[in-house]
Amino acid sequence: MPYPGDNCSTASVLTAAAPGAVAVIRVQAAESAATRAFEEFRRADRRSPLDAEQGRLLYGSWNSEDLIVVRTADATWEIHCHGGPVAQQRILQDLAAAGIQIDPVNRETPLADDAHSDDAQIVTTAIQQALQNSRTREAANRILQQSDGRLLQLRRDLRSADPSVRQQALGHVQKWSSFAEHLTSAFQITLIGPPNAGKSSLLNALTGRNRAIVSATPGTTRDIVEAETVADGWLLRIRDCAGIRDHAETLPEQLGILKARSSAESSDLICMVTDEQEPVWNTQLAEIEQASGCPVLMIQSKSDLRCGSQSRSQPSASIGRLAEVSVSAHTGAGLSELRSIIVQRLVPELPEAMLPLPIPGSCTDLLTKPCR
Ligand SMILES: Nc1nc2c(ncn2[C@@H]2O[C@H](COP(=O)(O)OP(=O)(O)OP(=O)(O)O)[C@@H](O)[C@H]2O)c(=O)[nH]1
Ligand SMILES: [Mg+2]
Incomplete structure (x- = not known):
């Protein structure tokens, strides 16, 4: 759409007239008017909304108030600002001063249908x-x-x-x-596997944080340790749990296993981590896999220890079927593939x-x- 003529530049408040947390002001403006109007918009990188790609959110400030500007079409922008009347009014005054005509009462907004x-x-x-x-x-x-x-x-x-x-x-x-729902809340992922399989190391590697204690002593993790990360724009909350084995010896270990099972039950995705070098599988892990109401992703850990000829297409000796991805928390190998597979499992389809x-x-x- 070409820029409108100077005398056709308009701004309308799209949100309801009542005060709210956020107000949206749409600006359709000629290039000269838009240039004048956005002089008040400040960003550290000095990027102008006039050159922005469509749909990209530009965070910045206007009269010392933090806000977002997004270009929605060639000559149209939305300003997402604080919803209070004073904040809106100051921006509308600046737009008017830049020669932009202000629409009086949300005339064009689809959100202000009086009847409904x-x-x-x-x-x-x-x-x-x-x-x-x-x-x-x-x-x-x-x-x-x-x-x-x-x-x-x-x-x-x-x-x-x-x-x-x-x-x-x-x-x-x-x-x-x-x-x-997951546009506003994290996906829950639980790392499940036998003791010493490398679950805590994987949590740390995936989130880039030294969150969980790692040690060569089996049974190090007892309580649930969680951390968040973002993959392909999705927020993931990853939980590391106690290693699961059939004959837990102490009460803390048994309680840790119970917590791990309960976390798995409330997950959006279970990641079954097994160490190919020391294959261990047990009835509890099999039960968790069979009873899960969510997808289960099979992961072979410590791929850096594997002989060069073996690849991810090797069936895991312990599970008797293919692991879907091999990773090394130490070298980082396979982690980006793992992130992609996790997102595919959680969001197999995107809406139009x-x-x-x-x-x-x-x-x-x-x-x-x-x-x-
Ligand atoms: N070579 C290699 N060693 C690893 C890797 N990941 C973990 N380890 C080692 O395996 C041992 C156990 O790692 P953890 O991450 O603590 O394993 P865990 O599954 O959390 O163990 P528990 O909490 O006891 O159930 C440690 O000595 C780690 O250094 C890896 O990718 N490569
Ligand atoms: Mg651990």
Whole structure:
């Protein structure tokens, strides 16, 4: 889309009129007006929103307030600022001073449909809360994409839809609910395996932190140790647990194993770590694998100790089937492959860019509550 003429530059507040945590101001402006307007936007790297790629979040400040600017089309930007009226007003004044005409009352916003303003409020609140809770740029981007009115449109469509169409829409909510939920919360991954398999070393290597104690003494880890990392834009909370064996000798060891099993039960993914050099498999590990309600990924550790001719296609002697990835926490070999496989297991499919997503909280209510 070309830049509009100077006298067609406009700014509209897209969020509801009531004060909220975040306000979104859309600016459609001629190049000269946009240049003047964004003079107030400061970033350490001095990058201008006029040159930004579409969809990239630019963090910066405006009148000493932290905010985000995102270019959504050639000549259109969104300013995501504090939702208080004073903060919004100061930005609108600066935009007006730059020659941009301010739309009086959210005229064009899909979120301000008077007839269904309670629905609009639900969506606005859910998106604001989700944005506040998102921890990665990719997640924030996906949530922001939802603020273009698509959720309200779906709601409107559902009002007039027959029951089978409504059913389909609910199926859609179901299908993407885990995806949407993890835009604001971490995936839980549990590292399970026999003692000394290299679980704690793997936790440290994957998260880049010296979080868990590593030692050559089997049974070092007793309690659960967790740490977070981001892979392909997804937040992962990885838990390292006590090594599992069939005849635990002491009460602390038995309790540690119970905790490990319970963590595995509440996980989104179990990583079964076994040391190919010292294959150990036991009935408890087999039980955890069989009873798991989530995907199980087989990992061979300590690949640096393996003879050169062996590769990841070797079946694990202990498990009797293929390990899916071999890693070395010491050399880092296989770690990036492991990260990719973990993400594939957790997010096997991505929604199309234009799909409405059941953003956690009220959005799900909005799509599931009966239409008036
Ligand atoms: N060569 C090599 N040694 C490793 C690797 N990962 C772990 N180790 C060694 O294996 C031993 C056990 O490692 P840990 O990470 O403590 O194993 P664990 O599974 O957490 O053990 P427990 O907590 O006792 O169940 C230590 O001596 C580590 O240095 C690896 O990738 N390569
Ligand atoms: Mg350990």
